[in-house]
Structures are given as C-alpha cells and as structure tokens.
Amino acid sequence: MARQDYLFTSESVSEGHPDKVADQISDAIVDLMISKDPESRVACETLTTTNRVVLAGEIRCRAMYDQETHKTTHGWAPGALEEIEDAARSVVRRIGYEQDGFHWQTFDFANYLHGQSAHIAQGVDEAGNKDEGAGDQGIMFGYACDETEELMPATLHYSHRILQRLAEDRRSKIVDFLEPDSKSQVTLEYAGRQPQRATALVVSTQHVPGYDEGEKGKALADYVRGVFADVLPDGFVDERTAIHINPTGKFEIGGPDGDAGLTGRKIIVDTYGGAAPHGGGAFSGKDPTKVDRSAAYVSRYMAKNIVAAGLAQRCTIQLSYAIGVAEPLSLYVDMEGTGEVDPIKLEGLLPQLVRLTPKGIRTHLGLNKPIYAPTAAYGHFGRTPTDDLFPWERTDLVDELKRAF
The missing domain is CATH 3.30.300.10 (GMP Synthetase; Chain A, domain 3)
Known part of the structure; x- marks a missing residue:
C-alpha cells in the first residue's frame, strides 16, 4: 500500500541558470526553424560557459539549410547563420545577462549545426505507404495528480x-x-x-x-x-x-560564468520534480517529430485529462517506441490505487481518442508551430494553455472520458 x-x-532552477540558458537557446533555434518550415527536423544542443555559446547538432530546414541548393555557402541560405546567432543573443539579452563574465553582446559564438543523417531520415520520413516513424526508440512518461489546481506535484x-x-x-x-x-x-x-x-x-x-x-x-x-x-x-x-x-x-x-551549462541537464525540473518516472530523454532543442518530446507531451495530456475527469487522483502513463516505427509498442496506465475505473479499459480507450503515432500526436496537439521557447524555463507542464501555447495542458478529453465510463 x-x-x-x-x-x-x-x-x-531559474531562466538564468546555465543549463536553462542552454535549453532556452536550443528551443529558440527550434522555433526559428519551425517558423521557416513547419516540417523542420532539429536536434540542437547548446553549451554555455564564460562568455561563450556553442551550438551543435543535426538539422533539416530547407529555408535555412540545404546542401544541394546552397552549395556555395556550405548548405546555409544567405543570412541564415546571422539569424541563428541573433536568436541566441536575443535569448541571453531577454534573460538579462550583461555581466563581465557573460554578456549578450560580447560572448563568443560558435555554430556547429549540420545536416541530418540520411540514415535517420530514411526511417523517420513518410514514404509511399509507410507512415512517419518515431525519431528514436525510448520510453516516455506523463503524470498528473490532484495536489494543485494545475494537477501538478x-x-x-x-x-x-x-x-x-x-x-x-x-x-x-x-x-x-x-x-x-x-x-x-x-x-x-x-x-x-x-x-x-x-x-x-x-x-x-x-x-x-x-x-x-x-x-x-x-x-x-x-x-x-x-x-x-x-x-x-x-x-x-x-x-x-x-x-x-x-x-x-x-x-x-x-550563470554560465560560474558553471558551464548544457541542454537537457534539468529533465526532472522540466517534468514532475521526481514525483513521477522520467524516460530519460530531454525535450529542449528537439522538433516535435522526436518522441522524446511529443510523446511525453501527449502522455501528460492523457494523464491530466484522466485526473481532471475525476477518474483518478493520480495517474502515470507510459508510452514506448522503436525508431522508424509509427505505432507505439506499449501503453501503460497506472492510477496508484486511486482510480475509479479499470486501467485496462483506459489503455483500450485512449488510442481511440488520440492517435499515438508521431504524426498523430503532432496533428492532435498542433505541435508544428514555433511554440517551444516558453517551455524551456519553469517547467513544460502545469502551465496555462492558450490558443497555441502548451496545448498538452488542455482538458478537452474530459467529456469523452466521462461518457465512456
């Protein structure tokens, strides 16, 4: 018991924590590329340290980077490199760093982003009768509880x-x-x-x-x-x-002058503060085709709706995926002994309410938009949803869940 x-x-940790500076820069790059091309693929890692910001990772955004179109500029569209640097500096300026050891105007900037691996793309992209596959294998968790109005720990x-x-x-x-x-x-x-x-x-x-x-x-x-x-x-x-x-x-x-920062080092701060499991994958810097991000969002969405519907006081949901495969390998619901309904029935119902393929999740939640920068500080969950922001915090499945039980 x-x-x-x-x-x-x-x-x-605050927006000025070195790891969170890195998360916010990575998500600013995600938003920039999705604003240019909603089907962008982005995996952007950021390192911050004393007066230095370094980007690395894999991208695909034809409006900004295409090796065939822009051969003379190593794949980068005219002005794209400047836009990326401006996005990084704007984040640091908004946070408020104007210190000798880290200043938005004077930090050294290096960009090592490059094209996405063709071997990953072939497994993930839609082609013929093949649905879009998951961008990686892994397990993702969502959680909700009745401790606060936001249904968060x-x-x-x-x-x-x-x-x-x-x-x-x-x-x-x-x-x-x-x-x-x-x-x-x-x-x-x-x-x-x-x-x-x-x-x-x-x-x-x-x-x-x-x-x-x-x-x-x-x-x-x-x-x-x-x-x-x-x-x-x-x-x-x-x-x-x-x-x-x-x-x-x-x-x-x-800040970065006191300690180096890296994207993805505050995953428990980003999620449930240790009150629920975490699959291990970070969110920031990743476009929504990456199930590390989108499946964690939809898991929270389903768990929150279950608690909001009064079907449980606490709910944990796990999804799992294989790289290149569209459908999840498993769906698990645990209500920690607080449930009013059979979790097995919920496991059968939820995929009828939300298609749990990567494309289905993105379509249902409207994730192919530049909505990620606000998620990168003060938690991805428990935030107030708007027409575009934090759509996984909506409780629009409540009526259907109640009718089903």
Missing part, C-alpha cells in the same frame, strides 16, 4: 512559482539586487497524500555585490521570505519551517 504520510522535496509547482516571482520582480525592478541565476527547493509534509505545510524552503540567488551580509544581506533575506509567504498557501510557512537563503554566503558569480 502506498504511503500516506511523508516528506517530499522538489527543486527548480505541489513541491515542484511552488518551486517554479518562487523563481518566477524572483524573475518578475527583477525585470520590473521591484528589487534592484537580484541577478538572473537562482535555484529553489521546497520540502512539504504530506498527510493522507496531500500537502499540509512546508518543512524546509531553500533559495540560492545570484545578487549584485554587497548583498551577502549586513543590512543589505538582511534586505535580500527578508525579500525572499516575503516571496515564500506570498507564493505558498496560507499556513504552509510557519515557525517550524526551516528556511535557507543563500546558505553558502556570497553568490555574485553565477
């Missing part, structure tokens, strides 16, 4: 919200002592598998010189304590809550 009473912890939800608040206040200049790099961690006490209070809260935030001691240090700490009180529900922060704010002391050197 699953434990009912326990402590659980999740962490988040509360520990991760509040970790994200704390850092979003710091970023909003930094940008709007409500405070003038914050820099872009920060991390948060939230530990909650659960009773009956529902969060009751915070037992520990941690924030480490980069700051301008002088805010590590004395009155200025106290001002920073008081500000963060106020954010805790505003973001968490009433009563969650009490006199017993252990609070750690910049526990190492001074945090002036941060």
Whole structure:
C-alpha cells in the first residue's frame, strides 16, 4: 500500500541558470526553424560557459539549410547563420545577462549545426505507404495528480512559482539586487497524500555585490521570505519551517560564468520534480517529430485529462517506441490505487481518442508551430494553455472520458 504520510522535496532552477540558458537557446533555434518550415527536423544542443555559446547538432530546414541548393555557402541560405546567432543573443539579452563574465553582446559564438543523417531520415520520413516513424526508440512518461489546481506535484509547482516571482520582480525592478541565476527547493509534509505545510524552503540567488551580509544581506533575506509567504498557501510557512537563503554566503558569480551549462541537464525540473518516472530523454532543442518530446507531451495530456475527469487522483502513463516505427509498442496506465475505473479499459480507450503515432500526436496537439521557447524555463507542464501555447495542458478529453465510463 502506498504511503500516506511523508516528506517530499522538489527543486527548480531559474531562466538564468546555465543549463536553462542552454535549453532556452536550443528551443529558440527550434522555433526559428519551425517558423521557416513547419516540417523542420532539429536536434540542437547548446553549451554555455564564460562568455561563450556553442551550438551543435543535426538539422533539416530547407529555408535555412540545404546542401544541394546552397552549395556555395556550405548548405546555409544567405543570412541564415546571422539569424541563428541573433536568436541566441536575443535569448541571453531577454534573460538579462550583461555581466563581465557573460554578456549578450560580447560572448563568443560558435555554430556547429549540420545536416541530418540520411540514415535517420530514411526511417523517420513518410514514404509511399509507410507512415512517419518515431525519431528514436525510448520510453516516455506523463503524470498528473490532484495536489494543485494545475494537477501538478505541489513541491515542484511552488518551486517554479518562487523563481518566477524572483524573475518578475527583477525585470520590473521591484528589487534592484537580484541577478538572473537562482535555484529553489521546497520540502512539504504530506498527510493522507496531500500537502499540509512546508518543512524546509531553500533559495540560492545570484545578487549584485554587497548583498551577502549586513543590512543589505538582511534586505535580500527578508525579500525572499516575503516571496515564500506570498507564493505558498496560507499556513504552509510557519515557525517550524526551516528556511535557507543563500546558505553558502556570497553568490555574485553565477550563470554560465560560474558553471558551464548544457541542454537537457534539468529533465526532472522540466517534468514532475521526481514525483513521477522520467524516460530519460530531454525535450529542449528537439522538433516535435522526436518522441522524446511529443510523446511525453501527449502522455501528460492523457494523464491530466484522466485526473481532471475525476477518474483518478493520480495517474502515470507510459508510452514506448522503436525508431522508424509509427505505432507505439506499449501503453501503460497506472492510477496508484486511486482510480475509479479499470486501467485496462483506459489503455483500450485512449488510442481511440488520440492517435499515438508521431504524426498523430503532432496533428492532435498542433505541435508544428514555433511554440517551444516558453517551455524551456519553469517547467513544460502545469502551465496555462492558450490558443497555441502548451496545448498538452488542455482538458478537452474530459467529456469523452466521462461518457465512456
């Protein structure tokens, strides 16, 4: 029987964290190429370090890169390389890096993107009677629970919200002592598998010189304590809550100058904060034909709709694929003992509601659009869906699920 009473912890990192800088640049390149060609293939990895950004990976975007059309420029269309560099610099500028060790105008930029492997393309592309195949083998998970209105684990939800608040206040200049790099961690006490209070809260935030001691240090700490009180529900922060704010002391050197960043190193921050399994594949930098991304999105979509329909309090869904094969190899539904219906029946119903091939997922969710940059910080899930953004957060299967049961 699953434990009912326990402590659980999740962490988040800000948009200025070096790994998240890398994720955001990679997804800016995805959006740029999809905006030029919705059928683009992109696998863009980014490295960030002291005043340097390096791109590498495989692409296919005829509007920007085609070896046959643009032989004289090594495959790149006129102006394409400049557009890619501009996209990377725009991300760093938006985040707010104008430091000696990492500045959006002055960092060294290197682009090692090249054409997609023909051997991958032949297995993935549609051809004749062959449907579009999965871009790789692998397992993908989706999860939802009733701990928050967003149907996300509360520990991760509040970790994200704390850092979003710091970023909003930094940008709007409500405070003038914050820099872009920060991390948060939230530990909650659960009773009956529902969060009751915070037992520990941690924030480490980069700051301008002088805010590590004395009155200025106290001002920073008081500000963060106020954010805790505003973001968490009433009563969650009490006199017993252990609070750690910049526990190492001074945090002036941060971002890529303080630590190198790589695309795809924060996959648990991106998903469910450790409350659910993760298949291992990162999301950022990948176009939606890559099932690492699209199948994880549709798994969340199905799990969220199951919980929103009242069919379970918690739901985990797993999908698996083989490279070049269209249909998933398996679909698994686990409601952790909270389900009101037979999971086997759900496993039969869900493929009738959503075609779970790579092309079917992209079509159902409308993924062939430049919608990925906003996903690359503060989580891919638990976000507010709009007409275009975060379509996997919609709950438009609820009525059909209810009718079926």
